[in-house]
Amino acid sequence: xxxxxxxxxxxxxxxxxxxxxxxxxxxxxxxxxxxxxxxxxxxxxxxxxxxxxxxxxxxxxxxxxxxxxxxxxxxxxx
Numbered sequence: 001x002x003x004x005x006x007x008x009x010x011x012x013x014x015x016x017x018x019x020x021x022x023x024x025x026x027x028x029x030x031x032x033x034x035x036x037x038x039x040x041x042x043x044x045x046x047x048x049x050x051x052x053x054x055x056x057x058x059x060x061x062x063x064x065x066x067x068x069x070x071x072x073x074x075x076x077x078x
Contacts, residue, residue: 005058026050028067032076041077 014023031044049067053060 003058004060005055008053008055028072030072030076032078037073037076037078043075043077045072045075047072047075 011024026049027046028049029044029046032041034040047068049065052064052066054062
């Protein structure tokens with residue numbers, strides 16, 4: 001199994017060398033069908049996101065998810 005640092009470097013390398021969207025994409029998808037928010041709408045969303053990670057040796061020191069949550073919630077009917 002690869003270390004987190006190795007996986008992160010492979011991802012960074014794929015994006016930096018222009019290996020295309022297929023190598024670098026991350027998509028959230030969901031449908032509002034249950035509890036948590038307004039009554040279920042049955043609407044769906046697909047939106048891109050990315051994690052920004054800071055490492056301390058081979059451990060993640062800090063991670064931030066960058067995502068337009070407002071857009072996704074609007075598509076879900078919130």
